[in-house]
Amino acid sequence: MDGGGGILRPMDEQVREFEVEPAGRSKTAAKRSPMRRALVWLLGLGLLAGLGAAAWLRPQPHATHPARPAGELAPTVRTAAVTMGDLPVELVGLGTVTPEATVTLVPVVGGPLTEVAFTEGQHVKKGDFLAQIDPRPYEVQLAQAQATLARDKALLDQSRMDLQRYETLKRQESIARQTAEDQVFLVKQYEAATQLDQAAIDSAKLNLIYCRITAPVDGRIGLRRVDPGNLVQPSTLTGIATVVQMQPITVIFVLPEDAVQRILPRFNAGEKLQVVAYDRSDIKPIATGELYAVGSEINTTTGTFQLRARFTNKDETLFPQQFVNAHLVVETLHGVALVPVAAVQHGPPGSYVYVVGSDQHVKLRPVSVGTAHGDRVAVLSGLAAGEHVVVDGLDRLHDGMAVAPVIDAPAGSAGATATHVKARKAAP
Numbered sequence: 001m002d003g004g005g006g007i008l009r010p011m012d013e014q015v016r017e018f019e020v021e022p023a024g025r026s027k028t029a030a031k032r033s034p035m036r037r038a039l040v041w042l043l044g045l046g047l048l049a050g051l052g053a054a055a056w057l058r059p060q061p062h063a064t065h066p067a068r069p070a071g072e073l074a075p076t077v078r079t080a081a082v083t084m085g086d087l088p089v090e091l092v093g094l095g096t097v098t099p100e101a102t103v104t105l106v107p108v109v110g111g112p113l114t115e116v117a118f119t120e121g122q123h124v125k126k127g128d129f130l131a132q133i134d135p136r137p138y139e140v141q142l143a144q145a146q147a148t149l150a151r152d153k154a155l156l157d158q159s160r161m162d163l164q165r166y167e168t169l170k171r172q173e174s175i176a177r178q179t180a181e182d183q184v185f186l187v188k189q190y191e192a193a194t195q196l197d198q199a200a201i202d203s204a205k206l207n208l209i210y211c212r213i214t215a216p217v218d219g220r221i222g223l224r225r226v227d228p229g230n231l232v233q234p235s236t237l238t239g240i241a242t243v244v245q246m247q248p249i250t251v252i253f254v255l256p257e258d259a260v261q262r263i264l265p266r267f268n269a270g271e272k273l274q275v276v277a278y279d280r281s282d283i284k285p286i287a288t289g290e291l292y293a294v295g296s297e298i299n300t301t302t303g304t305f306q307l308r309a310r311f312t313n314k315d316e317t318l319f320p321q322q323f324v325n326a327h328l329v330v331e332t333l334h335g336v337a338l339v340p341v342a343a344v345q346h347g348p349p350g351s352y353v354y355v356v357g358s359d360q361h362v363k364l365r366p367v368s369v370g371t372a373h374g375d376r377v378a379v380l381s382g383l384a385a386g387e388h389v390v391v392d393g394l395d396r397l398h399d400g401m402a403v404a405p406v407i408d409a410p411a412g413s414a415g416a417t418a419t420h421v422k423a424r425k426a427a428p
Contacts, residue, residue, distance in 0.1 A: 095253025149197030
């Protein structure tokens with residue numbers, strides 16, 4: 001016991017307590033510390049994951065036009081200037097190239113085909129010799145008809161002389177009156193016989209002409225369907241070949257019945273309405289002509305009517321039975337604002353364009369659009385001459401956005417490059 005009234009334990013017990021008990025606790029702590037650290041790490045990771053999920057799922061306020069980061073370049077767009085000019089108003093219909101004359105060389109007389117004088121596909125003139133049918137049978141017929149005519153002429157002369165004698169004897173009352181009168185009718189019979197013989201001669205001569213086949217019109221002759229040596233007959237419907245007139249040539253096309261009142265007043269007034277023939281894909285113009293005729297009725301099944309346009313076709317770009325797209329110009333708009341078709345967009349505001357201002361920011365502007373022709377469209381209201389509209393890069397734009405415009409110019413020109421660089425430097 002110490003002087004303070006406490007109980008004093010032996011020194012060796014104090015030492016054992018100090019040495020034994022801390023040693024046991026340190027071993028247990030050594031075993032539990034890795035588990036505790038792992039648990040702390042798992043709790044920390046779970047907390048971080050929960051915070052991240054909460055931040056992700058938290059609704060963000062909607063920004064209509066997010067601010068552009070400093071230093072980011074404005075999008076490059078291609079622009080075109082608004083110009084004032086004239087624009088034709090067209091009606092387009094599907095048509096077929098139809099020659100004014102298509103003649104099949106069907107023989108008029110029969111016989112062996114002895115000669116073919118044309119080359120397939122060549123151009124021929126009216127009256128050119130093309131083929132020959134054996135003329136000998138018709139030459140014989142001509143000789144027979146000429147001989148018959150000579151005989152009947154002799155009989156006619158004899159009957160006329162007899163008639164003169166009978167008339168003299170009748171006045172002298174030397175013959176019966178009936179004999180003289182019968183001679184008059186005999187003369188008329190021989191006159192009719194000579195006329196019949198002359199017709200037979202003309203028929204034989206005409207057959208000889210038909211044996212020699214010539215071109216009925218100017219044009220291109222097609223492929224030969226009968227070779228020399230074959231027997232041809234008038235019943236041969238396919239004929240020897242076909243001649244097609246190429247210059248001029250026409251196009252028959254159709255338009256909806258609603259277009260009648262737009263065309264007839266001008267056509268009846270004598271206006272020359274221009275028609276341009278485009279290829280089947282309606283991209284490349286082939287030839288230019290004018291309206292030649294308007295059909296007389298409307299097809300009640302299709303609700304269309306036919307028109308015919310004539311083309312000089314000097315270079316023969318139009319070919320018979322070719323399908324074309326006929327563009328009929330019914331009027332021309334004068335002094336209207338013109339922009340590329342690609343500049344006009346359509347959406348909830350209606351038709352609109354993006355106009356590039358002097359500060360190189362775009363402005364959405366509603367416009368009233370008229371007719372289109374080719375790659376241009378007429379803008380009836382909303383634009384002024386000299387303004388620039390965006391024609392490429394529209395999908396990235398919104399109202400008030402800064403852009404780097406590239407003014408539409410010929411590819412590779414110095415002006416286009418300088419404009420582009422200047423615009424990009426000025427963009428925020």
